[in-house]
Amino acid sequence: MARTEIPVKGMHCTGCERTLELALTRLDGVRSARPDRGSERVTVHYDPHQVSEERLREQIELCGYEVLA
Ligand SMILES: [Cu+2]
Numbered sequence: 001m002a003r004t005e006i007p008v009k010g011m012h013c014t015g016c017e018r019t020l021e022l023a024l025t026r027l028d029g030v031r032s033a034r035p036d037r038g039s040e041r042v043t044v045h046y047d048p049h050q051v052s053e054e055r056l057r058e059q060i061e062l063c064g065y066e067v068l069a
Helices: 014-025 053-062
Strands: 002-009 030-036 041-046
Touching: 002 053, 014 030, 014 041, 014 053, 041 053
Parallel strands: none
Antiparallel strands: 002 041, 030 041
16 A cells, blocks of 8 residues: 655635545555545545556546646
8 A cells, every 4th residue: 555645736725626436546556545635635444556646646637636746
């Protein structure tokens, strides 16, 4: 299991956080996703054999949020 903190711009409310949590945990291999709009980060625990960090970032962008760096 791997852990990453992805910097995300554009989360404005609990609805945004919920949207990203659901979109990420829908992916195979994602155990948990914890968006935090205060620190503008999403912490994800995932199995790198099942899903890549690149795929996690893509999923966030598909929801309309900007992934930084
Ligand atoms: Cu929102």
